[in-house]
Amino acid sequence: MIEFHLDSRSGVATYLQIVQQVKESLRLGTIDVGDQLPTVREVVADLAINPNTVAKAYRELEREGLVVARQGRGTFVASTLAPASLSHYDELREQLERWLAAADAVGLDEESIKALISSTLRERLARRVA
């Protein structure tokens, strides 16, 4: 069964962290159709979080059709998230590796690379909105 963990420093809302962890497990195939998610009380007692938060995360997953709640029995996985674009990952990763090697060659450290990527993403977003 999936076990949730929380990163209180991440700035990501707790319910979203739960949603993301379920999705990640679905992508990785560690949970599959028919598997049961922990009950709200189990998660609450384990993580010391607000029951409303867990309920909200499960509702969100249900809204997206990933799980179904069965009255009195619990919440079960209803569909999986096999990534359709997985085939492109390898190629993209290869290109990224080459780019990173080029950045390395001109002396950019990890922090500078991250800063460059995030500022490029922001500029791209700004252009798209403008």
Place this chain on the structure above:
Amino acid sequence: MTGPLVARGLGKRFRREWALRDCTLSIPAGGIVGLAGPNAAGKSTLLALATGLLAPTEGSIEVLGRDPLRRPELLADVGFVAQGAPLYRSFSVADTIEFARRTNPRWDDEIGAELLTRIDSRTKVGALSAGDRARVALALVLGKRPQLLLLDEPFAGLDPLAGREFLQLLMDGVAETSSTVVIASHVIADIERVCDHIVLLSGGQVRLEGNVEELLDSHRILMGPRRPLGTIRGVRQIVRERHSGRQLTLLVTADGAIVDPSWTVEHVGLEELLLAYMAPERLRTPQAPEKVPLRWHG
């Protein structure tokens, strides 16, 4: 306004000092509300008004739709743990539970029993550790199956492990009873894990109130080179402005996405947000020394 706890223009004065003033708020049913603020902000005063232990100097307070002073019977639906979890020290744990069983019209033995399994019921309350005393207090209030649960600084005196355990038991109890909970705490880290609604008091006034997610969603930290401030697209209001050297850091309320590439935009944590609203004047960043020479204002 309706809700389990509604205050309208509520104020309480002790001699010439206002402990609470102009307090208007309504907490949502089923919420877990963090009542935050520094010491002497008015948190305990608000809880004492909510339980009818104090009478308002002005304004009004309604708890579960009724006036706690005139309708004390509503307290059967309210669980209140005052600061330090005061209990009868000479009672044994069993006596304490028996007392609660006989004095509460609805008493749920199961909730209490679950919380107290690892405590010897013959122990005198005065001999319990702080963590176990907190457990007993929690068993007492949850056993009432209250609609509204008020806790004043429940983490004070608990070590981190006992604090986390208390929170787990509290949340488990709340999942069972569906109570609305108000947790007063001056340590934001203790409550940010659980609360979905915040009431921030400071100097006896409500500084910020709202749904935690919405508050975090509507605020952003902007960092960038220092410059004259014009309008920034996507920013509704600047809450706090701090500069150090050539760097400018803004806490703003956002109006949609902020896409200005000259700013680094970050989410704000609850603690930082509350500190900014708590005392903006106290948090001003020291100016660069060459700009503001030290002067003696004696």
